[in-house]
Amino acid sequence: MNVNSWLIQNASIVGRETADIAIENGVVTEVGTGLTAPEGARVLDATGLIALPGLVDLHTHLREPGREDAETVESGSRAAALGGYTAVCAMANTSPVADTAGVVEQVWRLGRDAGLVDVQPIGAVTVGLKGEHMAELGAMADSAANVRIFSDDGFCVADPKMMRRALEYVKAFDGVIAQHAEEPALTAGAQMHEGEFSSQLGLAGWPAVAEEAIIARDCLLTGHVGSRLHVCHVSTAGSVEILRWAKSKGWRVTAEVCPHHLLLTDERATTYDPVNKVNPPLRTDTDIEALRAGLAEGVIDVVATDHAPHSSEDKDCEWAAARPGMLGLQTALSIVVKTMVEPGLLDWDGVAERMSRRPARIAGLDGHGLDPAPGVPANLTLIDPAASWTVVPNELASLSRNTPYAQMTFPATVRATFLRGEATVLEGKAQK
Numbered sequence: 001m002n003v004n005s006w007l008i009q010n011a012s013i014v015g016r017e018t019a020d021i022a023i024e025n026g027v028v029t030e031v032g033t034g035l036t037a038p039e040g041a042r043v044l045d046a047t048g049l050i051a052l053p054g055l056v057d058l059h060t061h062l063r064e065p066g067r068e069d070a071e072t073v074e075s076g077s078r079a080a081a082l083g084g085y086t087a088v089c090a091m092a093n094t095s096p097v098a099d100t101a102g103v104v105e106q107v108w109r110l111g112r113d114a115g116l117v118d119v120q121p122i123g124a125v126t127v128g129l130k131g132e133h134m135a136e137l138g139a140m141a142d143s144a145a146n147v148r149i150f151s152d153d154g155f156c157v158a159d160p161k162m163m164r165r166a167l168e169y170v171k172a173f174d175g176v177i178a179q180h181a182e183e184p185a186l187t188a189g190a191q192m193h194e195g196e197f198s199s200q201l202g203l204a205g206w207p208a209v210a211e212e213a214i215i216a217r218d219c220l221l222t223g224h225v226g227s228r229l230h231v232c233h234v235s236t237a238g239s240v241e242i243l244r245w246a247k248s249k250g251w252r253v254t255a256e257v258c259p260h261h262l263l264l265t266d267e268r269a270t271t272y273d274p275v276n277k278v279n280p281p282l283r284t285d286t287d288i289e290a291l292r293a294g295l296a297e298g299v300i301d302v303v304a305t306d307h308a309p310h311s312s313e314d315k316d317c318e319w320a321a322a323r324p325g326m327l328g329l330q331t332a333l334s335i336v337v338k339t340m341v342e343p344g345l346l347d348w349d350g351v352a353e354r355m356s357r358r359p360a361r362i363a364g365l366d367g368h369g370l371d372p373a374p375g376v377p378a379n380l381t382l383i384d385p386a387a388s389w390t391v392v393p394n395e396l397a398s399l400s401r402n403t404p405y406a407q408m409t410f411p412a413t414v415r416a417t418f419l420r421g422e423a424t425v426l427e428g429k430a431q432k
């Protein structure tokens with residue numbers, strides 16, 4: 001038997017026609033009806049399931065090296081595969097920071113060895129994420145990790161001169177700067193969204209303008225130097241307006257929204273449960289509405305998880321002391337179905353576009369984000385749209401437990417995930 005050869009029968013291809021998918025040695029050889037199994041292939045009955053190109057996450061925090069108690073490349077990869085992903089971009093805020101060729105190559109190798117998803121390292125923009133000296137972007141680009149996305153995520157590249165230089169520098173290899181948009185002078189000590197609930201609770205606020213001011217500045221800089229900007233975790237209605245304007249200028253700006261910003265509001269802070277603490281913070285119903293509309297319209301290009309595992313020592317404490325961030329890889333698809341597909345804002349093709357094709361294009365990941373067709377690497381996920389599931393934190397694959405969705409029931413389950421024809425998930429279970 002060839003482990004990378006399959007006949008997937010009766011799948012709905014990206015929510016459209018029902019067909020069989022033949023996979024030989026990790027590559028799709030045929031898509032059609034009544035196909036015969038390739039030699040040595042296993043057969044999977046996918047009746048009622050939707051086949052999507054494997055999901056691609058532009059914003060994953062794996063905590064290796066440095067905080068392997070919270071997540072390793074392997075545990076995070078497993079969570080990703082179970083969430084329907086075949087590739088994730090690993091943020092640079094590890095310890096040591098991924099600001100050299102050595103560290104990005106280490107993360108890339110750990111991903112390859114785990115073999116559950118393709119792990120594409122993101123390199124830091126500045127040394128140690130400190131914002132003072134530019135990191136060796138060229139060396140990271142030229143390394144085995146082939147870095148194209150650079151980000152100080154967790155921190156904003158606040159100095160406009162540094163941001164301009166970084167945008168100019170990455171033009172040489174068609175790189176992109178992914179900005180965590182937060183004007184630090186406006187968020188010092190911030191604990192949650194600045195609004196009605198922050199006043200009620202007496203917690204220092206993170207005003208929407210702290211995000212919007214940086215996005216506006218960076219769009220202008222990008223337009224000025226003719227480079228590529230990607231805006232991480234957009235969370236406000238005002239940000240959507242600025243992005244719409246920047247795109248109308250023809251500037252090369254892309255943006256992501258996270259599932260939690262499509263679903264949860266700042267009212268969650270009234271629980272004082274730090275599982276709801278995240279950067280940027282949960283905002284308001286008005287913001288949610290604008291983010292959903294922006295994602296439907298394409299002003300926001302992609303959904304990214306911002307999967308941010310934290311150990312219980314960093315989360316089971318009082319709100320002010322807790323680290324920001326929440327798990328996301330295993331719940332992202334279901335939340336997109338709940339917030340976008342069920343209300344009729346996106347169809348399955350729209351989901352494939354925003355969770356697979358566009359993120360793959362932004363990250364320059366060849367072989368990902370491609371619909372099943374002859375000659376395409378078999379990076380696929382099979383979704384059961386009719387099933388539902390309840391989030392049980394202890395059953396998640398992450399080494400951390402900081403999900404804000406405990407005991408919530410969501411639509412759609414991931415039945416199988418294939419990485420180059422190898423089943424990383426079957427019947428909803430990780431295969432390694």
Ligand SMILES: NC(=O)N[C@@H](CC(=O)O)C(=O)O
Binds near residue numbers: 061153323324325326
């Ligand atoms: N989103 C978060 O609240 N936390 C992220 C950093 C980040 O994405 O800004 C983390 O690394 O924990």
Ligand SMILES: [Zn+2]
Binds near residue numbers: 155
């Ligand atoms: Zn961030």
